[in-house]
Amino acid sequence: MSTQPATSIETFPNPAPERDYTIRMTMPEFTCLCPKTGQPDFATLKLEYVADRLCVELKSLKLYIWSFRNRGCFHEAVTNEILGFLAGATAPRFMRLTAEFYVRGGIYTTVVAEHRAAGWVSPQKVKLP
Numbered sequence: 190m191s192t193q194p195a196t197s198i199e200t201f202p203n204p205a206p207e208r209d210y211t212i213r214m215t216m217p218e219f220t221c222l223c224p225k226t227g228q229p230d231f232a233t234l235k236l237e238y239v240a241d242r243l244c245v246e247l248k249s250l251k252l253y254i255w256s257f258r259n260r261g262c263f264h265e266a267v268t269n270e271i272l273g274f275l276a277g278a279t280a281p282r283f284m285r286l287t288a289e290f291y292v293r294g295g296i297y298t299t300v301v302a303e304h305r306a307a308g309w310v311s312p313q314k315v316k317l318p
Contacts, residue, residue, distance in 0.1 A: 194256035198278045199249035203240040209282065209312050212244065213237045216254055223293065224261035231291045232264075236275070238284040241306065245279055264290050268300040276304040283309060 216234040223230050234254065236245075253274075257267060268288040276284050283305050290298040 193252075194258065195249065195252035196256050197249065198253050198275065199246035200243040200279055201246055203242055203244050206240070206242055209239050211237055211239055214245075214247070214250070216250075219254055219257070219288070221257040221260055221262040221267055224263055227261065228293075230262075230264070230293060233289045234271070235287040235289070236284070237287075238275075238279070239282040239309075241280055241282050243279040243281075245275060250275075264288060264298045264300050269302050272302040272304060280306070282306045283311065 214236045216236070219232040219234045221230050221232075222228065236250075238245075254271075257271075260267075262270075268286055271288075272284060272286040275286070281304065283303070285301065285303045288298075288300045290300075
């Protein structure tokens, strides 16, 4: 059992690389520090992606997210950093990270960042009757 955060991520082969399908993860316990005050910031991270050859391994994702707990980060910067790192490690067809930060100073902040592989086009959504 790991008792330390990690700055790496593990992956595993996509079990269905021939198909576009969406993987969704919700991480309601993200924390980092406000770079101005040092006070804790809390957020729910929502990761959605269409894998190409690799998928994100969950335990390593948890340990990676934990590594931000004692770091001072602006909301916009940390959201883009996490997305860039995960997209770099997995080379997905598409990835979106939504960071919903809890109230600070009477303001809620939501940051949405996306990555698209060159040439990838989202399939049309099927609307059933």
